[in-house]
Amino acid sequence: MSKFVIDKKKNRVYIPIAFEGVYDFGSIECSIGNIIEVLEKEFPATSYVETGYTTKRIRDKLAGKNITKTLWGFKENGFTIQAIHIFLSGRDKIELTMQEIEDFRILYDLGIKHTPLNICDVNEGLQIKNATSILDMVFHLLYYYTLNNLKLVKCEHCGRWFVTSSLKNKYCTRNSTVAGYTHLNCEQAVRNIKQQCGRKKNRIETKSNNAINLKKYSVASSFVDDFVNECYVYLDEISKKNSAENLSNYLLFLDRVEKGKEWLNYGNSK
Ligand SMILES: [Zn+2]
Helix, strand or coil, X not given: CEXXXXXXXXXXXEEEECCCEEEECCCHHHHHHHHHHHHHHHCCCCCCCCHHHHHXXXXXXXXXXXXXXXXXXXXXXXXXXXXXXXXXXXXXXXXXXXXXXXXXXXXXXXXXXXXXXXXXXXXXXXEEEEECCHHHHHHHHHHHHHHCCCEEEECCCCCCEEEECCCCCCCCCCECCXXXXXXXXXXXXXXXHHHHHHHHHHHHHHHHHHHHHCCCCHHHHHXXXXXXXXXXXXXXXXXXCCCHHHHHHHHHHHHHHHHCCCXXXXXCCC
């Protein structure tokens, strides 16, 4: 049994460990996503909600494989991440309701065990003195979020979960995962990568037009049209989702064209 703390004053979620500090789950906004990220890494699967996930775990167990891991002091066999995905049920944005949280609690036979962190002030946070499992922790986090009117959102850029007061907020406060932009938070990274892509695209167009105008390279005339069309394919994906993957793909494409000066020998290979 562990003490699980949601500390509003410090904006930290953690489990204190005797003489060793804490298991730190990060800020209140990001802790649920940080827990999900670790569980998905430890128990990888293409789908957690299909029966195949359970079947495979049972088969592995019967085959004598050790499917249990110890995480944050709890024994975990991959069931929690399945329960979380059943709750998320493919949604990217969730307006948490007490009804849904109660259903979750009843479904997994969890008890309400939280007490205020400071007995004189409920607003300082919550603690559970005897958390028994990771699922127990997750339930209490979801309960805390619901109580505080926070919404659960999957970051459009990095794909990790966070909570926010408004569903209009699309990005979390973590740093981007795109190489060269990891010092910026997701929102700032999206803005900077898009600016950088715009600049690269303009430079490539200018350089290739100059090459054509100088008539140095007769084969380059169709390059600009083809290049712009290819850009549209990437931009179309980005307009649907500013994900790290979509932005990286466009950035890598522009880098390749610019560094390779592809307009200079364009058409030669055709
Ligand atoms: Zn993010």
